[in-house]
Amino acid sequence: MHCIRLHYxxxxxxxxxxxxxxxxxxxxxxxxxxxxxxxxxxxxxxSVVFSLTRSASDSSNALVVSLPKYFQTPRLAxxxxxxxxxxxxxxxxxxxxxxxxxxxxLPDSLPTYQPLCLTARSADINLPKSERLNFCLASVSRQExxxxxxxxxxxxxxxxxxxxxxxxxxxxxxxxxxxxxxxGQFDSTARLNxxxxxxxxxxxxxxxxxxxxxxxxxxxxDGILLxxxxxxxxxxxxxxxxxxxxxxxxxxxxxxxxxxxxxxxRFIADxxxxxxxxxLDSASGAVHLYxxxxxxxxxxxxxERRTFTTRPTPIYxxxxxxxxxxxxxxxxxxxIYRRAKRxxxxxxxxxxxxxxxxxxxxxxxxxxxxRSMLVGDKPSLSRSSxxxxxxxxxxxxxxxxxxxxxxxEFSGQSDISSFTVERSLNGVQFQPLSTxxxxxxxxxxxxxxxxxxxxGKVVFYRLRKNTAGRSATYTGAIKIGLAExxxxxxxxxxxxxxxxxxxxxxYELAEGATVELYVYNTLGTEVARVKRGFQPAGRxxxxxxxxxxxxxxxxxxxxxxxxxxxxxxxxxxxx
Numbered sequence: 299m300h301c302i303r304l305h306y307x308x309x310x311x312x313x314x315x316x317x318x319x320x321x322x323x324x325x326x327x328x329x330x331x332x333x334x335x336x337x338x339x340x341x342x343x344x345s346v347v348f349s350l351t352r353s354a355s356d357s358s359n360a361l362v363v364s365l366p367k368y369f370q371t372p373r374l375a376x377x378x379x380x381x382x383x384x385x386x387x388x389x390x391x392x393x394x395x396x397x398x399x400x401x402x403x404l405p406d407s408l409p410t411y412q413p414l415c416l417t418a419r420s421a422d423i424n425l426p427k428s429e430r431l432n433f434c435l436a437s438v439s440r441q442e443x444x445x446x447x448x449x450x451x452x453x454x455x456x457x458x459x460x461x462x463x464x465x466x467x468x469x470x471x472x473x474x475x476x477x478x479x480x481x482g483q484f485d486s487t488a489r490l491n492x493x494x495x496x497x498x499x500x501x502x503x504x505x506x507x508x509x510x511x512x513x514x515x516x517x518x519x520d521g522i523l524l525x526x527x528x529x530x531x532x533x534x535x536x537x538x539x540x541x542x543x544x545x546x547x548x549x550x551x552x553x554x555x556x557x558x559x560x561x562x563x564r565f566i567a568d569x570x571x572x573x574x575x576x577x578l579d580s581a582s583g584a585v586h587l588y589x590x591x592x593x594x595x596x597x598x599x600x601x602e603r604r605t606f607t608t609r610p611t612p613i614y615x616x617x618x619x620x621x622x623x624x625x626x627x628x629x630x631x632x633x634i635y636r637r638a639k640r641x642x643x644x645x646x647x648x649x650x651x652x653x654x655x656x657x658x659x660x661x662x663x664x665x666x667x668x669r670s671m672l673v674g675d676k677p678s679l680s681r682s683s684x685x686x687x688x689x690x691x692x693x694x695x696x697x698x699x700x701x702x703x704x705x706x707e708f709s710g711q712s713d714i715s716s717f718t719v720e721r722s723l724n725g726v727q728f729q730p731l732s733t734x735x736x737x738x739x740x741x742x743x744x745x746x747x748x749x750x751x752x753x754g755k756v757v758f759y760r761l762r763k764n765t766a767g768r769s770a771t772y773t774g775a776i777k778i779g780l781a782e783x784x785x786x787x788x789x790x791x792x793x794x795x796x797x798x799x800x801x802x803x804x805y806e807l808a809e810g811a812t813v814e815l816y817v818y819n820t821l822g823t824e825v826a827r828v829k830r831g832f833q834p835a836g837r838x839x840x841x842x843x844x845x846x847x848x849x850x851x852x853x854x855x856x857x858x859x860x861x862x863x864x865x866x867x868x869x870x871x872x873x
Contacts (some may be wrong), residue, residue: 329433332413333565337470339683339767343419343517344569346467347377348433360386361402364432366416372418374402374578377399378519378543401438417517428473434464444786472766476685481630481682482664484616486518490675491620501525501659502597502613502634504536504551504578509635511575513684514759516567516627517685519543523625525618528611531555535578549576549587560587562594571684571768579638590769591645615672632683634660642774643812643832655831670754676770683767694863695759695778702778704745704759718762725758755779775860786862796870799845803828805858810834825849844871
């Protein structure tokens with residue numbers, strides 16, 4: 299799409315001006331994209347943030363947006379503002395391009411420094427496709443708006459990259475997959491009073507370690523995701539998570555008549571699923587704000603935390619005290635733990651139907667089959683595009699001379715679209731090597747990196763999991779050395795073996811990792827889950843009693859799954 303500047307003149311005059319004055323127009327007008335999602339899901343709203351640069355001599359008073367014909371009428375507003383700009387007149391789809399132009403009237407007083415936010419949504423589609431969104435500035439009157447869009451459709455699509463005030467944006471649009479996972483649907487106009495019972499609130503305090511995390515998706519601004527504040531300045535509170543008027547994420551904790559704020563500079567009111575978390579380590583006083591597994595901001599509690607006192611108040615979901623700043627959007631997998639999760643645990647956030655971490659004190663999955671732990675008003679449930687993600691297992695690297703073979707397992711219901719293999723020489727800066735498509739019928743994947751050993755003595759690898767309509771997540775990095783290295787973990791034979799009815803299972807971690815310890819029967823059915831969670835380096839021993847699980851005599855397998863791989867051993871129950 300290419301735009302025309304109209305100075306209340308006949309169309310031929312305008313076309314001539316486009317050829318003789320491109321440099322002048324380019325110097326006066328510019329559109330800069332500040333934030334746009336790379337991929338979105340059909341039937342779900344998404345937002346694009348951009349800014350306009352106009353000089354004092356500019357007469358442009360309208361923004362023209364060209365979208366595919368199956369997009370609904372978009373909304374345009376100042377970022378952080380409540381008043382949307384008016385659509386003067388949408389054009390009928392162009393026969394040549396099948397696109398629609400929407401003309402928004404811009405006020406003369408619009409500051410050039412204030413970003414604008416365009417919110418759009420497409421109809422349902424059957425196959426993924428890349429679509430263009432086109433923006434340009436124009437000078438039109440209400441009377442000429444219809445003539446502009448109807449008579450100049452061919453010129454909008456003509457190739458002329460020298461036209462000023464124009465910006466093209468390409469996004470990947472994918473069909474909406476309706477999964478078995480449900481999310482909570484929050485409507486700000488309903489003013490829901492949903493909260494966690496007061497009896498659990500003392501477990502969330504600035505004097506004790508905790509982690510609070512959740513997934514969310516929204517295009518709305520100025521809403522509370524989670525809050526323990528009463529709203530009174532004289533009351534202290536341990537946590538409040540807020541989407542600001544600028545569309546970024548912020549976390550607050552307060553003392554009487556004062557508060558501290560952690561802030562994310564990323565725009566997150568874009569309609570894409572994001573994962574956020576706040577952790578407090580009471581031993582060090584460190585507080586961290588995470589967004590999509592990456593630390594955004596940190597601080598430390600000062601001496602004032604020693605005087606922190608607060609009366610128990612409910613933890614509100616989707617509002618502050620059920621009275622203000624109501625959230626509008628979807629939320630899922632809200633969890634609160636009695637410990638501060640490590641960065642490695644939050645770096646690769648996953649979704650589960652259940653969580654058996656012994657430190658969890660609150661879990662709301664918005665399931666249609668499980669009892670909700672919220673009291674008060676309940677948000678409605680909707681089938682979510684955020685699928686219950688399958689777990690990536692057994693990420694391994696095998697060295698053959700100077701070559702490296704990477705392999706991993708991934709199966710189960712998932713909304714993932716592809717894997718990107720990334721490599722680093724220092725473990726910090728990673729470069730993409732190749733992208734491998736995900737297939738629902740494929741559970742095992744391999745990637746060959748030829749002559750990787752020639753790059754250095756140590757090479758790091760990780761996988762990026764790409765998902766439409768959701769921020770990408772990463773696996774932990776695995777370190778490959780050319781010299782012989784100490785094993786990252788060891789699983790020992792259980793003792794005694796055979797046993798009746800109890801035995802001990804031991805393993806050793808060379809470095810901290812997320813571990814899972816399961817017991818299976820010979821048919822591959824899980825019969826017991828002994829441990830799941832993050833553990834620092836060290837040796838661990840667990841007591842397993844077959845009587846607790848009503849197991850009969852026979853051969854069983856116990857399996858240790860870690861970030862570095864997995865190992866399985868056999869044990870015999872003999873009654």
